Amino acid sequence: MGQAALKPDRRNAPDENIDWKRVVHLMLLSRELDEMEEKRLVPEKKVLYQFSARGHDMAQILLGLKLTGRHDAACGYYRSRPLLLSLGVDPADALGSAMARAGGYSDGRDIGVVFNYPNPNGASALPMCGGVGSQYTPTAGWAQAISYFSKQLKNRDYDRDIAVVLGGDASVASNGFWSALTVATTQGLPMLFYIEDNGFGISVPSSLQTPEGNIAANLAAWKNLTILDGDGSDPEEAARLTRGAVELVRGERRPVLLRLRVPRLEGHSFQDTQAYKSEELVRSEWARDPLPRLKDYLVPTVLSDDEWDRVADSARAAAEQARIEAESRPVADPARLTRNVFFESEMQVMGGQHRAGYCPPETTETPQGDGQRINMVTAIRRTLDHEMSINDRVILFGEDIGPKGGVHAVTLGLQEKYGATRVFDTSLSEEGIVGRAVGMALAGLVPVPEIQFRKYAEPAMEQINDCGTIRWRTNNRFAAPIVLRMPGGFFKCGDPWHSQTNEVAFVHQPGWKVAVPSNAEDAVGLLRTSLRGNDPVIFFEHRAMLDHAWARRPYPGDAFALPFGRAKFTREGNDVTIVTWGAMVHRCEEAAEGISADVIDLRTLMPWDRNAVLSSVRRTRRCLIVHEDLGTAGFGAEIAAAVADEAFMDLDAPVSRLTMPDIPSPHNPVLLDWAVPSTERIRRKITDLLEY
Numbered sequence: 018m019g020q021a022a023l024k025p026d027r028r029n030a031p032d033e034n035i036d037w038k039r040v041v042h043l044m045l046l047s048r049e050l051d052e053m054e055e056k057r058l059v060p061e062k063k064v065l066y067q068f069s070a071r072g073h074d075m076a077q078i079l080l081g082l083k084l085t086g087r088h089d090a091a092c093g094y095y096r097s098r099p100l101l102l103s104l105g106v107d108p109a110d111a112l113g114s115a116m117a118r119a120g121g122y123s124d125g126r127d128i129g130v131v132f133n134y135p136n137p138n139g140a141s142a143l144p145m146c147g148g149v150g151s152q153y154t155p156t157a158g159w160a161q162a163i164s165y166f167s168k169q170l171k172n173r174d175y176d177r178d179i180a181v182v183l184g185g186d187a188s189v190a191s192n193g194f195w196s197a198l199t200v201a202t203t204q205g206l207p208m209l210f211y212i213e214d215n216g217f218g219i220s221v222p223s224s225l226q227t228p229e230g231n232i233a234a235n236l237a238a239w240k241n242l243t244i245l246d247g248d249g250s251d252p253e254e255a256a257r258l259t260r261g262a263v264e265l266v267r268g269e270r271r272p273v274l275l276r277l278r279v280p281r282l283e284g285h286s287f288q289d290t291q292a293y294k295s296e297e298l299v300r301s302e303w304a305r306d307p308l309p310r311l312k313d314y315l316v317p318t319v320l321s322d323d324e325w326d327r328v329a330d331s332a333r334a335a336a337e338q339a340r341i342e343a344e345s346r347p348v349a350d351p352a353r354l355t356r357n358v359f360f361e362s363e364m365q366v367m368g369g370q371h372r373a374g375y376c377p378p379e380t381t382e383t384p385q386g387d388g389q390r391i392n393m394v395t396a397i398r399r400t401l402d403h404e405m406s407i408n409d410r411v412i413l414f415g416e417d418i419g420p421k422g423g424v425h426a427v428t429l430g431l432q433e434k435y436g437a438t439r440v441f442d443t444s445l446s447e448e449g450i451v452g453r454a455v456g457m458a459l460a461g462l463v464p465v466p467e468i469q470f471r472k473y474a475e476p477a478m479e480q481i482n483d484c485g486t487i488r489w490r491t492n493n494r495f496a497a498p499i500v501l502r503m504p505g506g507f508f509k510c511g512d513p514w515h516s517q518t519n520e521v522a523f524v525h526q527p528g529w530k531v532a533v534p535s536n537a538e539d540a541v542g543l544l545r546t547s548l549r550g551n552d553p554v555i556f557f558e559h560r561a562m563l564d565h566a567w568a569r570r571p572y573p574g575d576a577f578a579l580p581f582g583r584a585k586f587t588r589e590g591n592d593v594t595i596v597t598w599g600a601m602v603h604r605c606e607e608a609a610e611g612i613s614a615d616v617i618d619l620r621t622l623m624p625w626d627r628n629a630v631l632s633s634v635r636r637t638r639r640c641l642i643v644h645e646d647l648g649t650a651g652f653g654a655e656i657a658a659a660v661a662d663e664a665f666m667d668l669d670a671p672v673s674r675l676t677m678p679d680i681p682s683p684h685n686p687v688l689l690d691w692a693v694p695s696t697e698r699i700r701r702k703i704t705d706l707l708e709y
C-alpha cells in the first residue's frame with residue numbers, strides 16, 4: 018500500500034463556508050488555556066477545578082461557529098469551553114472565572130467550567146449546571162420557546178433559530194437525557210443533541226451507560242429523530258457532520274442527535290490519573306488527537322506553514338494576555354454574596370418577561386368583589402384565564418391539564434379557549450415539565466407548569482433547585498421566573514403520595530418564593546403577583562381548600578394583587594398569637610372562637626412576615642404555631658427560632674407548636690384525623706398556653 022493511501026481521505030477540499038483560520042485560532046487558544054491551567058495555574062493553586070477539553074475541542078469549535086442565529090442557544094457542560102470560546106466568550110472571563118475572581122460569569126460564585134453566556138445579539142450559552150444530565154430539559158424548553166415565538170406569536174425572527182445541548186456519553190443514561198429526548202421528539206422541536214462520546218464517564222466505560230456503548234445505534238428505531246454518527250477527531254468528517262446536523266435542525270425544524278467519537282486526551286479532571294486506562298489505550302487516544310489531523314488537513318491547502326505558526330503565536334499571546342487580565346482581577350466582595358438571590362432592582366441580562374420589556378398593569382390590594390363567592394379552583398382558573406388573555410407569553414402545561422382540564426379541574430376549558438400551543442399536556446416526566454419551563458423562561462416566556470401532586474415534584478427537584486439558583490450563580494446575568502403550581506396536603510383522606518405538604522423543602526431552595534394561600538381571594542392576589550413577577554414562585558394549592566366552603570370568597574377583581582411577605586390577621590386579639598397558613602387557618606380560626614387571639618395567616622413562607630409575627634407576639638406575649646407539615650424541621654421551627662431570638666424577653670410562655678407527627682400522611686380518615694392538627698387539639702393547645 019502506498020503512502021497516499023494511508024493519508025486521510027482528501028476527496029473533498031476543506032469546506033469553503035468555514036472560517037478555518039478562526040477554527041485554528043480557537044483550537045490553539047483552547048489548547049493554550051488548558052495547558053496554562055495544567056502547568057501553571059493548578060499547581061500554583063490559582064485554579065481549583067480543571068477539566069481539559071483536549072480532544073473534544075475541534076468538533077465543538079466547528080459546531081459553535083455554526084451557531085449564527087440571533088436566538089440560537091447552547092447548553093453545555095464542564096468540558097464545553099471550546100464551544101464557549103467559539104460563541105465569543107472573552108478568554109479573560111474564561112480564565113478569570115476559572116480562577117474564581119470577581120466579574121466573569123459568576124463573580125467567583127460558581128466553578129469556572131460551569132459557564133453561562135447571555136448574548137442578546139447572537140447565540141447564547143444557557144446557564145450550565147454541575148449535575149450531569151441537567152442541561153437537557155432546559156435546552157428542550159428553549160427549543161419549544163423558539164417554536165412558540167415563531168409559530169404562535171408569528172415572530173419571524175425566530176423562524177430558523179435552534180437549541181443545542183452538549184453532553185458526554187455517560188450523560189445519555191441520565192433522566193434528563195431521556196426526558197428531553199421524549200419532549201423534543203414528541204413535540205418536533207428544533208433541537209440538536211450533540212453527544213461527545215469519549216468512551217468514559219470519569220472511569221466508567223460507555224458500555225455501562227448504554228448497551229455496547231453506542232447511543233446512536235441504540236436509538237435507531239426512535240421515531241421523529243434523525244441520527245448522525247461519526248468521528249469527531251477527523252476534521253473533514255466533524256465539519257461535515259456538525260454543519261449537516263445544524264442545517265437539518267435549522268431548515269427542517271426537527272430534532273437531530275449527532276454522536277461524535279472523540280478522544281479524552283487527559284484525565285477526567287486534573288486530579289484524575291487515568292490509572293483505569295491501559296497504556297495502550299492512552300496511546301491510541303493520543304493517536305486520534307484532532308490537532309495534528311487538523312494541521313495536516315489544512316496545511317498547505319488553506320494555510321501555509323508560516324501562517325499556521327503565526328496563528329499559533331497570536332493564540333499564545335491571547336492566552337497570556339487573558340491570564341494577565343484574569344490575575345489582575347480581585348476577589349469579589351464577600352459582603353455582596355447575599356445579593357441577587359431574588360430580583361432586586363437591576364434587571365438580569367437575559368431571561369424572563371421583564372427583561373423582554375414587559376410592563377405589568379396597575380394593581381390594587383383592595384378587593385373589588387362582585388359579591389358572588391367562588392371556590393379556590395374557580396378563582397385560580399379565572400386568574401390564569403385573565404392573565405392569559407392580556408399576556409400572550411403566559412403558557413400552561415402539565416399532566417392532564419389539556420382536554421381533561423387537570424385532575425383538580427383548575428385548567429378546565431382553558432385549552433379550548435387558548436389552543437393546544439398555550440395550554441398543553443406533557444409527557445409524564447416532572448423533570449421534563451420543570452426543566453422545560455426553565456428553558457422557556459430563559460427565552461422570555463412565562464411558563465406556568467403544573468405538578469399534579471406535591472409529592473410528584475420529587476423527580477424534578479434537581480431542576481427546581483437549579484432554577485432557583487440561576488440568578489445567584491450567574492450573578493444576575495440570567496433569571497428563570499416560572500410559576501410552579503402544585504396541589505398538596507390532606508383531603509377527605511390522606512396517603513403518603515397525594516397528601517404531603519412539605520412546603521419547607523421549597524423554602525430551603527434558594528431563589529424560590531413560596532405562596533401557601535388559604536382561600537380564594539388570597540389565591541387570586543398571590544397568583545397574579547407571581548405571574549407578573551420576576552422570580553420563580555412555588556404556588557401551593559391546598560387540596561382541602563380547593564372547594565372548601567370557608568375558602569370561598571368573591572372574586573376580588575382583575576386588578577387585585579397581593580404582595581409577598583405580607584401576612585393577614587384573620588382575627589385580632591390580645592392574649593395569644595396563633596401563626597399558621599394553608600388549610601390550618603380555618604381550623605385555627607374555629608379553635609380561637611371566644612378567645613382573644615391574633616390569628617395570623619402568613620400567606621407566603623418565602624418571604625415570611627416576621628414583623629407581623631414579632632409585633633403580635635410582643636403584644637400578646639404568647640405564641641402558638643400550627644402547621645400541617647411534619648414537626649421536625651418544619652417551617653414552624655424557623656418561626657419559633659425567630660421569636661426566641663427576637664422576642665424572648667416579651668414572652669410569658671414558651672413558644673408552642675402543633676404539627677403532624679414525623680410520619681407520612683395516613684390513608685384511613687380516622688387515622689388522618691388523629692395525625693393532622695384538628696380544631697379540638699388546636700383549642701386544647703391554646704388553652705394550655707393561656708394557662709401556662
Ligand SMILES: Cc1ncc(C[n+]2csc(CCOP(=O)(O)OP(=O)(O)O)c2C)c(N)n1
Binds near residue numbers: 219281
Ligand atoms: C448527577 C451527577 N452525578 C454525578 C456527577 C459526578 N460526575 C461528574 S462528571 C461525571 C462523568 C460524566 O461523564 P460524561 O457525561 O461521559 O462526560 P465526559 O466527562 O466524559 O466528557 C460524573 C459521574 C455529577 N456531576 N452529576
